[in-house]
Amino acid sequence: MRIVGPIIAVCALAGIAWLGTGPLSLYTLFGVIIPYCAFAAFVVGFIIRILNWGRSAVPFRIPTTAGQEKSLPWIKQNKLDNPSSKAGVVGRMALEVLFFRSLFRNASTEKTEDGIAIGSAKWLWLFALIFHWSMLIIVLRHFRLFLDPIPAWITALEGLDGMFQIGLPVIYLTDLGIVAGITFLFIRRVVVPRIRYISQTIDYFPLVLLFGIALAGIIMRYFTKVDMSAVKELTLGLVRFTPQATVTEPIFYIHIFLVCCLLVYFPWSKLMHAGGIFLSPTRNMANNSRAVRHVNPWNYEVKKHTYEEYENENWEKMQALGLPLDYEHVKEEEPPAEAEAGAAEGAPEAANTEDSEG
Amino acid sequence: MKKTGIIAFVVIFCALALLPFAANAISPKAPLELDYNTPAIKSLEEHKCIESTEFMRSSHMQLLDSWRNDVVRNGDIVYTATDGTKYEKSLDDSCLTCHSNPEEFCDKCHSYEGVNPYCWDCHDSFGLWRQNESNEALYQDFLASVEGGQE
Numbered sequence A: 001m002r003i004v005g006p007i008i009a010v011c012a013l014a015g016i017a018w019l020g021t022g023p024l025s026l027y028t029l030f031g032v033i034i035p036y037c038a039f040a041a042f043v044v045g046f047i048i049r050i051l052n053w054g055r056s057a058v059p060f061r062i063p064t065t066a067g068q069e070k071s072l073p074w075i076k077q078n079k080l081d082n083p084s085s086k087a088g089v090v091g092r093m094a095l096e097v098l099f100f101r102s103l104f105r106n107a108s109t110e111k112t113e114d115g116i117a118i119g120s121a122k123w124l125w126l127f128a129l130i131f132h133w134s135m136l137i138i139v140l141r142h143f144r145l146f147l148d149p150i151p152a153w154i155t156a157l158e159g160l161d162g163m164f165q166i167g168l169p170v171i172y173l174t175d176l177g178i179v180a181g182i183t184f185l186f187i188r189r190v191v192v193p194r195i196r197y198i199s200q201t202i203d204y205f206p207l208v209l210l211f212g213i214a215l216a217g218i219i220m221r222y223f224t225k226v227d228m229s230a231v232k233e234l235t236l237g238l239v240r241f242t243p244q245a246t247v248t249e250p251i252f253y254i255h256i257f258l259v260c261c262l263l264v265y266f267p268w269s270k271l272m273h274a275g276g277i278f279l280s281p282t283r284n285m286a287n288n289s290r291a292v293r294h295v296n297p298w299n300y301e302v303k304k305h306t307y308e309e310y311e312n313e314n315w316e317k318m319q320a321l322g323l324p325l326d327y328e329h330v331k332e333e334e335p336p337a338e339a340e341a342g343a344a345e346g347a348p349e350a351a352n353t354e355d356s357e358g
Numbered sequence B: 001m002k003k004t005g006i007i008a009f010v011v012i013f014c015a016l017a018l019l020p021f022a023a024n025a026i027s028p029k030a031p032l033e034l035d036y037n038t039p040a041i042k043s044l045e046e047h048k049c050i051e052s053t054e055f056m057r058s059s060h061m062q063l064l065d066s067w068r069n070d071v072v073r074n075g076d077i078v079y080t081a082t083d084g085t086k087y088e089k090s091l092d093d094s095c096l097t098c099h100s101n102p103e104e105f106c107d108k109c110h111s112y113e114g115v116n117p118y119c120w121d122c123h124d125s126f127g128l129w130r131q132n133e134s135n136e137a138l139y140q141d142f143l144a145s146v147e148g149g150q151e
């Protein structure tokens, strides 16, 4: 059910779009109203998630990352894995976001005849990278539907993506990539017993949904065809706030209805890792704990009773008992020796601190 | 993460999300207008393409693709349209005799839709290649050889 459920759900969603635009012809609902609502839900949901995350406590740097931290001058620091500067953090984050660097270190443990072998497992990294890059390029290419005139970089991207000029319409490499990527990620969950054991409905659903979107798009481009002039009128209408549902092919509405479902689902699902990765505490903070004092921002003022104050209050009794005294004391009548007490008060607290807020 | 970081994140996200709307608000809005003002189309009895306009709009590329394969692989050069009219399966000798202004027709629509067919890489429909005199001579030789060969 964990696997079949999402497949049924996505088929049902596609069925709703087909029913709504095939027999019922509710073009404005599926072409205008639902896309606007879904986009608004996506933007608002995304912002709410970021603000919620922003409110959570991250008081200190987390230095437990691979690589040598900044230390003595003759010890070589690993500047990308364990950066001590902002630039290093940006570099580490960029490599993480663009090339999934920590996934590259993914290892698999296997039982062999004489014990346990730990080998590198690069397949997941490779196919995850293929999938995500394909998805990014496809989304960027889609902006040709929303812009007029079409900027040169989109045209260049299309040319690059279809560079082998196979078939007509030219097959985009990213279309092959996204299908291959999703298929691998899905099969991995199904055939590896341990991963299948921990995979839930919410792990399969996004994969199936994305697969449905890509499949509908591919069918539309390469097989059934749509009237692209009408599509562009619709999409430009949406971004110019002069919406009109000019398209009549149900396959187009199936494609964008599934996209709308994705947009609504996105902020509240695991897909939100797209925004969350930038907030990973082990990735987005420089490890400078040894160089800079980080004060927990919500520390309350601790009520202190120093030994000096204690001795000041009790020194006469202590003296009577013959206990050793650290400070010089004078009888009540005379004013206390101010100079000395002042010097001992308050640790050098303000030196070299940087606020870390939650 | 610091408050300023979170706010910057949200601001950048909003800016990206609103970018297409903003870009369209400032870009000029020119509706696509295709030019049918060619001698061949003007002299048509009925203002129509070889198939229905809807079909041409959505599927002309696949029609051209199958024509290409038919001609190059099977030597089949006659296309019988749904209404019975016969056409030569040729980009230059069919499509472009009627649509003899491809810059104002094919290209205009393609740049609006963001499509870059590579037809013109080889098909010398604009005569650019032949504007070079030595190429013109080559072309005439080629035509003579083709026509002589066919008879």
Ligand code: HEM
Pocket: A135, A138, A139, A141, A142, A145, A172, A174, A175, A178, A213, A214, A215, A216, A217, A218, A220, A221, A222, A226, A231, A235, A252, A255, A256, A259, A262
């Ligand atoms: C998550 C977002 C989306 C994904 C992953 C996606 C995926 C795809 C894929 C894989 C294709 C096949 C052809 C190609 O790669 O260009 C495609 C085609 C298409 N998509 Fe999308 N799509 C998305 C969003 C949208 C949106 C928002 C619209 C419009 C409202 C749209 C409209 C179209 C159209 C009209 C085609 C056919 C293009 C053609 O015939 O050349 N897509 N889509």
